[in-house]
Amino acid sequence: MTATVAAVIEDAAGHVLLCRQAGGHQLWALPGGKIRGAESPVHAIIRDVREETGLETEIVELIGMYQLTGDGCGTAMPDLFVHVFRGRLEGGGPALNAPGRISRLARHSPGALPEPLTVTTRTAIADAGAGRSGVIREVERDTEPEVVEA
Numbered sequence: 001m002t003a004t005v006a007a008v009i010e011d012a013a014g015h016v017l018l019c020r021q022a023g024g025h026q027l028w029a030l031p032g033g034k035i036r037g038a039e040s041p042v043h044a045i046i047r048d049v050r051e052e053t054g055l056e057t058e059i060v061e062l063i064g065m066y067q068l069t070g071d072g073c074g075t076a077m078p079d080l081f082v083h084v085f086r087g088r089l090e091g092g093g094p095a096l097n098a099p100g101r102i103s104r105l106a107r108h109s110p111g112a113l114p115e116p117l118t119v120t121t122r123t124a125i126a127d128a129g130a131g132r133s134g135v136i137r138e139v140e141r142d143t144e145p146e147v148v149e150a
Contacts, residue, residue, distance in 0.1 A: 001067075001079045005045040006032030006120065007087035008063060008128040015107035016125055017094060018114065019052055022103040029118045030084065030125075033101075041083040049087065052102050053094035057087040063128050064135025066120050084124040086133075116142075 007030055009017040018028045033048040035041060042059055049057040068080040094105050108114055110129050113122065119142050127135050 001081050003035040003041070004032060004080050004082045005035060005041050005048060006030035006082055006084045006124065007045050007049055007057060007059075008084065008124055009049070009057065009087045009089055010128075011107055015109055016113075017053070017089075017105065017107055018117075018121070019102045020104040020106070020114075022099065022101055025116060026103065027116050027118050028108075028114045028121065030121050032082075032084075035083075042085070045083070045085050045087065049089075050097075052096075052098045053089070053105060054097040055092070055094055056090045058090055060086040060088055061133050062086075063124055063133055064137060066123060066135075067138045068120050068141060069138060070140035080120075082120050082124075084120070084127075086128060118142075 017031060019031050021027050021029060031049045031052045032045060035044040045059065046057055063084045063086050066082045066084060068082060096102060096105050110125050119139050123137065123139050
């Protein structure tokens with residue numbers, strides 16, 4: 001199982017910052033990534049948000065821990081254990097800072113999220129919007145979306 005992190009980062013209007021993956025199925029997801037070596041989940045999310053947006057983030061709370069399972073995207077996909085935090089950006093607006101991994105950054109209303117969207121992102125945004133924290137949940141991958149041609 002691979003340990004990862006993600007952050008729900010909202011602006012003053014309640015729009016959530018999402019990243020569109022540059023490769024594969026080009027899914028929309030929360031900012032985040034893999035935990036490296038002996039890195040803590042909090043240090044990992046601060047590093048990943050910095051790498052993807054160029055900005056520092058303040059971690060406010062743990063929304064939840066999500067175990068992502070299932071073969072909806074093919075049998076080669078490992079199970080993931082995702083720590084999802086609520087964060088707040090420090091400084092100006094985000095700018096695309098990891099063009100090899102991320103093709104686009106955009107803010108979206110939780111009621112009008114873009115597709116295709118990762119199931120963990122959809123679930124964590126719903127939990128955050130409901131004011132939940134400390135959630136422990138197993139989620140199953142969606143079926144494989146069509147690959148978007150560039």
